[in-house]
Amino acid sequence: MLIIGIAGGTGCGKTTVVNKIINELPEGEVGVISQDSYYKDTSHLNYDERIKINFDHPRSIDFELLVEHLKALKINTPVNQPVYSFVKHNRTGDTVLTHPRKVMIVEGILIFTNPELREMFDIKLFVHADTDERLIRRLKRDISERGRDLDEVLSRYQMTLKPMHDQFIEPMKEYADMIIPNNKHNTVAIDIVRSIITQKL
Numbered sequence: 001m002l003i004i005g006i007a008g009g010t011g012c013g014k015t016t017v018v019n020k021i022i023n024e025l026p027e028g029e030v031g032v033i034s035q036d037s038y039y040k041d042t043s044h045l046n047y048d049e050r051i052k053i054n055f056d057h058p059r060s061i062d063f064e065l066l067v068e069h070l071k072a073l074k075i076n077t078p079v080n081q082p083v084y085s086f087v088k089h090n091r092t093g094d095t096v097l098t099h100p101r102k103v104m105i106v107e108g109i110l111i112f113t114n115p116e117l118r119e120m121f122d123i124k125l126f127v128h129a130d131t132d133e134r135l136i137r138r139l140k141r142d143i144s145e146r147g148r149d150l151d152e153v154l155s156r157y158q159m160t161l162k163p164m165h166d167q168f169i170e171p172m173k174e175y176a177d178m179i180i181p182n183n184k185h186n187t188v189a190i191d192i193v194r195s196i197i198t199q200k201l
């Protein structure tokens, strides 16, 4: 199994890049695991308590479960990936049965911060988009898809997102094998990654 890690700040385009990579590959050959599915369960908290969580800090992620699942997939065992709701800021209680594939892509803002997980990646990619571009994309996406308003996005950005990005995410570029510039749609980089995957299939 080839395991590819794709990191980068919120709104840089990780999900978009992954979808473009897999869209033109044979169905069922490449699997995706999103770090977003592994936000810790917060059912013991009420909504007002949950919105105060710093979701941009590594401690908000259940890395133990993520590593356990990736190890299981490596030995050909399917896993039940949790389903996460950004609207509720919590796991939904549902899971998605995820089968091992020849190539597994793991994507998420903080995936290179955990040494054990980082060591499991055969290829590490970092998607870069400028800070202002990412904030604009996040604003539009979170308002249209994640039930947020302007105030929520901007105050989270100032209070936690930007400081955590500078402390934990940006320094992870050091570990990347390749940085994908994504201020504009980058079809060349996507073609390169797709051809690396195709060689493995």
Ligand SMILES: Nc1ncnc2c1ncn2[C@@H]1O[C@H](COP(=O)(O)OP(=O)(O)O)[C@@H](O)[C@H]1O
Pocket (backbone or CB within 6 Å): 008, 009, 010, 011, 012, 013, 014, 015, 016, 017, 137, 138, 141, 182, 183, 184, 185, 186
């Ligand atoms: N290169 C790009 N140019 C313009 N918009 C983009 C680009 N890449 C992604 N987007 C848009 O930005 C938003 C965030 O992208 P997404 O892939 O969800 O980022 P991430 O997974 O890194 O948070 C989405 O609405 C997406 O359509």
Ligand SMILES: O=c1ccn([C@@H]2O[C@H](COP(=O)(O)O)[C@@H](O)[C@H]2O)c(=O)[nH]1
Pocket (backbone or CB within 6 Å): 009, 010, 011, 036, 039, 055, 056, 085, 086, 088, 089, 090, 108, 109, 156, 161
């Ligand atoms: O309950 C939650 C969990 C996370 N977030 C924010 O999501 C982004 C990471 O997701 P991307 O898809 O990579 O943008 C992170 O910056 C958290 O602040 C949230 O708002 N609520």
